[in-house]
Amino acid sequence: MRKYTKDGRHQLELVVCNQCGRKLLVENHILREGVCSIRESWGYFSGKDGEIHCIDLCEKCYDEWVRGFRVPVERQEETELLGV
């Protein structure tokens, strides 16, 4: 869950983990820790057509969540960061 300033600049104010309710570290409107953010715009073939669901999970809750997966998370290296 995220909150932004309402002064027109729309700056990040608060990020709360949806699972554990912990406030994540936000300094000067910048999130200073890892977070898994999901924004799903449910479509016609779902039972939630037209709804947009947003969640934020802290890294600890993300790790606990994916540990329960039958098929492990697909991991890739972020090659764009290497400065090709």
Ligand SMILES: [Zn+2]
């Ligand atoms: Zn959490």
